[in-house]
Amino acid sequence: xxxxxxxxxxxxxxxxxxxxxxxxxxxxxxxxxxxxxxxxxxxxxxxxxxxxxxxxxxxxxxxxxxxxxxxxxxxxxxxxxxxxxxxxxxxxxxxxxxxxxxxxxxxxxxxxxxxxxxxxxxxxxxxxxxxxxxxxxxxxxxxxxxxxxxxxxxxxxxxxxxxxxxxxxxxxxxxxxxxxxxxxxxxxxxxxxxxxxxxxxxxxxxxxxxxxxxxxxxxxxxxxxxxxxxxxxxxxxxxxxxxxxxxxxxxxxxxxxxxxxxxxxxxxxxxxxxxxxxxxxxxxxxxxxxxxxxxxxxxxxxxxxxxxxxxxxxxxxxxxxxxxxxxxxxxxxxxxxxxxxxxxxxxxxxxxxxxxxxxxxxxxxxxxxxxxxxxxxxxxxxxxxxxxxxxxxxxxxxxxxxxxxxxxxxxxxxxxxxxxxxxxxxxxxxxxxxxxxxxxxxxxxxxxxxxxxxxxxxxxxxxxxxxxxxxxxxxxxxxxxxxxxxx
Amino acid sequence: xxxxxxxxxxxxxxxxxxxxxxxxxxxxxxxxxxxxxxxxxxxxxxxxxxxxxxxxxxxxxxxxxxxxxxxxxxxxxxxxxxxxxxxxxxxxxxxxxxxxxxxxxxxxxxxxxxxxxxxxxxxxxxxxxxxxxxxxxxxxxxxxxxxxxxxxxxxxxxxxxxxxxxxxxxxxxxxxxxxxxxxxxxxxxxxxxxxxxxxxxxxxxxxxxxxxxxxxxxxxxxxxxxxxxxxxxxxxxxxxxxxxxxxxxxxxxxxxxxxxxxxxxxxxxxxxxxxxxxxxxxxxxxxxxxxxxxxxxxxxxxxxxxxxxxxxxxxxxxxxxxxxxxxxxxxxxxxxxxxxxxxxxxxxxxxxxxxxxxxxxxxxxxxxxxxxxxxxxxxxxxxxxxxxxxxxxxxxxxxxxxxxxxxxxxxxxxxxxxxxxxxxxxxxxxxxxxxxxxxxxxxxxxxxxxxxxxxxxxxxxxxxxxxxxxxxxxxxxxxxxxxxx
Numbered sequence: 001x002x003x004x005x006x007x008x009x010x011x012x013x014x015x016x017x018x019x020x021x022x023x024x025x026x027x028x029x030x031x032x033x034x035x036x037x038x039x040x041x042x043x044x045x046x047x048x049x050x051x052x053x054x055x056x057x058x059x060x061x062x063x064x065x066x067x068x069x070x071x072x073x074x075x076x077x078x079x080x081x082x083x084x085x086x087x088x089x090x091x092x093x094x095x096x097x098x099x100x101x102x103x104x105x106x107x108x109x110x111x112x113x114x115x116x117x118x119x120x121x122x123x124x125x126x127x128x129x130x131x132x133x134x135x136x137x138x139x140x141x142x143x144x145x146x147x148x149x150x151x152x153x154x155x156x157x158x159x160x161x162x163x164x165x166x167x168x169x170x171x172x173x174x175x176x177x178x179x180x181x182x183x184x185x186x187x188x189x190x191x192x193x194x195x196x197x198x199x200x201x202x203x204x205x206x207x208x209x210x211x212x213x214x215x216x217x218x219x220x221x222x223x224x225x226x227x228x229x230x231x232x233x234x235x236x237x238x239x240x241x242x243x244x245x246x247x248x249x250x251x252x253x254x255x256x257x258x259x260x261x262x263x264x265x266x267x268x269x270x271x272x273x274x275x276x277x278x279x280x281x282x283x284x285x286x287x288x289x290x291x292x293x294x295x296x297x298x299x300x301x302x303x304x305x306x307x308x309x310x311x312x313x314x315x316x317x318x319x320x321x322x323x324x325x326x327x328x329x330x331x332x333x334x335x336x337x338x339x340x341x342x343x344x345x346x347x348x349x350x351x352x353x354x355x356x357x358x359x360x361x362x363x364x365x366x367x368x369x370x371x372x373x374x375x376x377x378x379x380x381x382x383x384x385x386x387x388x389x390x391x392x393x394x395x396x397x398x399x400x401x402x403x404x405x406x407x408x409x410x411x412x413x414x415x416x417x418x419x420x421x422x423x424x425x426x427x428x429x430x431x432x433x434x435x436x437x438x439x440x441x442x443x444x445x446x447x448x449x450x451x452x453x454x455x456x457x458x459x460x461x462x463x464x465x466x467x468x469x470x471x472x473x474x475x476x477x478x479x480x481x482x483x484x485x486x487x
Numbered sequence: 488x489x490x491x492x493x494x495x496x497x498x499x500x501x502x503x504x505x506x507x508x509x510x511x512x513x514x515x516x517x518x519x520x521x522x523x524x525x526x527x528x529x530x531x532x533x534x535x536x537x538x539x540x541x542x543x544x545x546x547x548x549x550x551x552x553x554x555x556x557x558x559x560x561x562x563x564x565x566x567x568x569x570x571x572x573x574x575x576x577x578x579x580x581x582x583x584x585x586x587x588x589x590x591x592x593x594x595x596x597x598x599x600x601x602x603x604x605x606x607x608x609x610x611x612x613x614x615x616x617x618x619x620x621x622x623x624x625x626x627x628x629x630x631x632x633x634x635x636x637x638x639x640x641x642x643x644x645x646x647x648x649x650x651x652x653x654x655x656x657x658x659x660x661x662x663x664x665x666x667x668x669x670x671x672x673x674x675x676x677x678x679x680x681x682x683x684x685x686x687x688x689x690x691x692x693x694x695x696x697x698x699x700x701x702x703x704x705x706x707x708x709x710x711x712x713x714x715x716x717x718x719x720x721x722x723x724x725x726x727x728x729x730x731x732x733x734x735x736x737x738x739x740x741x742x743x744x745x746x747x748x749x750x751x752x753x754x755x756x757x758x759x760x761x762x763x764x765x766x767x768x769x770x771x772x773x774x775x776x777x778x779x780x781x782x783x784x785x786x787x788x789x790x791x792x793x794x795x796x797x798x799x800x801x802x803x804x805x806x807x808x809x810x811x812x813x814x815x816x817x818x819x820x821x822x823x824x825x826x827x828x829x830x831x832x833x834x835x836x837x838x839x840x841x842x843x844x845x846x847x848x849x850x851x852x853x854x855x856x857x858x859x860x861x862x863x864x865x866x867x868x869x870x871x872x873x874x875x876x877x878x879x880x881x882x883x884x885x886x887x888x889x890x891x892x893x894x895x896x897x898x899x900x901x902x903x904x905x906x907x908x909x910x911x912x913x914x915x916x917x918x919x920x921x922x923x924x925x926x927x928x929x930x931x932x933x934x935x936x937x938x939x940x941x942x943x944x945x946x947x948x949x950x951x952x953x954x955x956x957x958x959x960x961x962x963x964x965x966x967x968x969x970x971x972x
Contacts, residue, residue, distance in 0.1 A: 011625070011718075011720070011753060011754070011779070011781075012624060012625060012781055012782065012785065013623060013624055013625055013626050013627050013630075013687075014627050015623055015624070015627075016623070016624045016625070016781070016782070016785040021785070021788040021789075023788065055575060057571070057575065060570065060571040060574075063570065063571075063574075064567055064568075064570050064571070067561075067562050067567050067570060068564060068567060071562070071563070073562065074560055074562030074563065075553075076553050076557070076559060076560030076562060076563060076802065077557070077560065077562060077563050078554065081550055081553050081554060084546065084549065084550050084553060085543060085546040085550070087769055088546070088549075088766065088767045088768075088769050088770060089541060089543055089766065089767075089768060089769055090768075090769045091613075091762075091768040091769050126612050126616070126791075126792045126793040126794060127577075127791070127792075127794065129791045129792055130612070130791075130792045130793060133792055137499060137501055137502070137649050138498060138499055138501070138502045139497070139498060139499055139502070140499050141499050141500050141501075144499075158788075158791075159792075162789075163623050163649070163789070163792075201499075232497075234497070268497060269497070277577075281574065281575065282574045282575075283574075283575060283576075283577040284573055284574050284575055284576045284577050284796065284797030284798070285574060285796045285797065285798055286793075286794050286795075286796050286797075294497070296497075296498060296502070297498065297502070300498070300502045300507070303507040303509065304507075304648075304649070306612075306613075306615045306616075306644075307612050307615055307616045307619055307645075307649075307792070307793055308612040308616060308771075308792055308793040309612060309613065309771050310771075310796065311769065311770045311771050311795065311796035311798065311799040312769030312770065312771075313769070313770055313796065313798055313799050313802065314796040314798050314799065317562065317798065
């Protein structure tokens with residue numbers, strides 16, 4: 001029809017034309033590699049193993065067992081179909097009361113019963129993705145900013161910024177103190193914003209942390225609360241990994257902190273984002289939750305939830321499941337156990353070849369330290385190493401720069417999205433790669449190992465990677481969109 | 488704790504604006520229904536809900552299909568083996584079979600006259616999410632869409648609230664059965680130009696809510712020429728496509744495109760959902776279908792904010808890939824809608840209440856202009872309150888649809904059972920008869936003055952703008968009662 005590409009661009013909005021969706025990044029190499037050659041134990045044993053996807057696949061046997069024993073949880077079984085009409089027709093944005101009760105109940109149990117949640121503060125959203133965008137729309141105007149400690153989940157760049165026009169300003173955390181969030185770093189980030197005339201509306205934390213897999217201690221949480229209270233800015237706590245805490249120290253939720261006697265805090269500033277995608281392993285069901293201690297926010301968020309309500313078919317199922325206290329109790333306990341085992345196997349396997357990870361007690365991944373393997377301490381070197389890992393070790397892991405980590409050399413590696421055998425294969429490959437086929441003991445300080453590793457690096461450079469632009473390991477695109485989007 | 492409760496400054500402008508559209512006097516109707524909901528046996532004098540465009544007429548067919556197809560569910564003994572794969576699947580392309588199924592269904596709802604490409608199917612959080620998504624893709628804050636009035640009130644929220652986009656009405660009039668004229672389009676467009684507002688597109692609902700009519704081929708072609716000439720988008724909300732229950736046949740924009748017409752296909756987009764055609768609003772199955780590759784691409788990324796639950800995708804995929812079922816469902820649904828529509832309009836005609844001649848939708852566009860004290864919005868709302876409080880029917884006043892002529896009311900007829908419909912008609916008959924000694928159609932004065940002498944609520948309204956309520960809002964019960972936060 002004679003229309004040029006620039007005509008095309010003019011047809012669409014600025015939002016549609018910018019890359020706020022975050023997918024135009026070289027990190028898709030990993031996805032592409034996996035997509036074009038996915039590992040399968042029998043059909044493709046030499047394929048790429050996916051270790052870039054934070055999924056929790058360890059407890060589906062328990063869930064399936066429960067489903068078989070509870071046919072009324074479904075509106076499609078003979079026992080449950082009598083409710084089909086009422087459920088299918090229900091579109092009230094308050095959600096099914098049972099659903100809200102069940103989620104509130106579950107959230108409390110995940111926190112060991114140390115706090116209770118009010119079902120009337122439970123607001124639905126389109127997954128945690130929708131929840132983050134929703135809370136951003138509620139609390140900030142275009143141009144305003146949220147502070148966010150690095151390293152952080154890459155999807156935040158899209159979820160909090162893309163359609164909202166809100167900015168994210170990093171609060172730098174460093175390995176020298178195990179990536180703790182310090183008051184100094186917070187103040188520095190806040191002042192920097194002030195100087196640039198950027199209005200900070202809040203602080204966003206992920207606890208337990210993605211990608212670190214650590215939980216915040218009581219002291220840090222209290223200092224965060226003091227900080228935001230003093231500045232009168234919001235505190236958004238993404239607690240999506242709450243039930244993935246598998247060993248000490250126990251998880252401390254923000255909900256516990258604000259209850260403490262000596263904690264002075266305006267509850268209107270406190271908001272929790274939650275989801276069943278990680279704790280239960282149901283990312284497909286899009287169960288996102290916004291829980292706010294601010295009545296106005298609950299009201300407005302509820303109206304906004306219209307854009308991303310949870311399917312009532314799913315609300316109904318989840319309600320039944322999470323109101324079963326026996327099941328919930330044993331699920332949480334067993335899930336933590338299995339995660340702990342998996343975590344142990346993996347970190348031990350890595351340590352055997354001299355690879356260390358940040359000490360962690362939660363999450364579905366480890367924060368692996370490969371700094372000593374870098375040619376030099378730069379993002380480029382990290383990317384080079386990353387490509388080698390994909391190409392030569394055939395593992396898709398996520399480079400720290402995609403999490404905005406300021407120190408090159410860290411990688412997030414997921415361990416819960418595969419079965420035991422695949423985990424073994426992954427460890428074997430890492431071992432083989434490190435020893436180059438020789439069965440030699442590799443003490444941590446062995447420089448020769450380092451040289452060997454340097455040799456087998458792929459020298460394929462891609463200078464296109466200048467900025468640590470994010471990829472979204474948590475993106476709902478486990479398969480490269482470049483492969484699928486054939487429009 | 489000593490903290491003030493005023494936290495307006497803590498929230499965003501979007502949060503503190505009225506863009507959600509719920510702060511309007513129209514909640515009287517919802518409140519009245521909530522306080523006193525009709526029940527045939529338990530509360531036979533309660534308010535009958537006729538403001539909710541739902542389609543529950545064919546659930547027996549659906550339930551039957553569900554019983555016969557246990558593998559459609561991931562929770563039955565037959566289907567539970569797929570539970571893990573489905574629960575874990577979060578690809579924003581959606582399950583391939585889901586897209587195939589929806590594409591197929593959309594084709595069947597159009598009598599097989601066009602086919603749809605599964606790769607252009609993008610998910611969204613219901614049609615609510617779909618409309619917002621398309622607005623985000625096509626327009627910048629401050630830009631505008633033209634929209635023929637009367638129109639679905641929630642467009643004000645869906646297309647404007649978080650996007651910052653404006654809606655500029657294209658008024659349609661009863662004098663020509665509310666057809667959309669080229670003149671009206673041009674006038675609206677020019678008006679926008681003069682105000683320095685950039686028009687990015689035209690949004691139409693076909694079949695129409697609230698009119699229940701479909702656009703004829705000529706009008707559709709006129710619209711396509713118009714937008715093509717102005718190089719603006721055409722968004723076609725075809726959410727009621729399968730509710731067409733009698734001639735003339737539905738003509739989709741998809742069919743127009745397949746005809747010999749000059750048009751940049753990059754300008755054409757369809758919004759769809761299963762909420763009306765299948766009666767499944769709770770499942771949040773919204774669809775954006777665009778002929779523009781960039782929009783599909785971008786829309787797909789945006790769909791992350793409102794994907795359809797894979798549990799539901801899986802069920803819908805099975806159901807809609809069953810062609811025998813969809814064929815018979817579409818036919819039977821149309822039949823039952825036709826019957827219901829017939830019963831209701833004939834019932835109204837008996838007391839000389841006319842409706843706009845319609846062949847689709849889940850509602851009638853009822854003409855009560857002659858019952859107004861005067862042709863004003865205030866008079867319309869006064870009559871409306873009377874209908875709620877004395878006739879005890881929750882209907883939707885035309886002003887909430889931005890209708891420029893007072894006196895029209897949208898009345899839903901599909902969202903209740905036959906007995907309730909009978910009661911509703913009885914009440915209308917009683918009300919009309921009570922107020923007249925004789926009921927000749929020509930005895931306007933007597934009838935009208937009798938109505939006038941009745942207890943109109945004389946509460947004045949501060950109606951500067953016709954702020955909407957959302958009859959289609961997912962709040963069948965007043966939020967003011969429920970939001971106990």
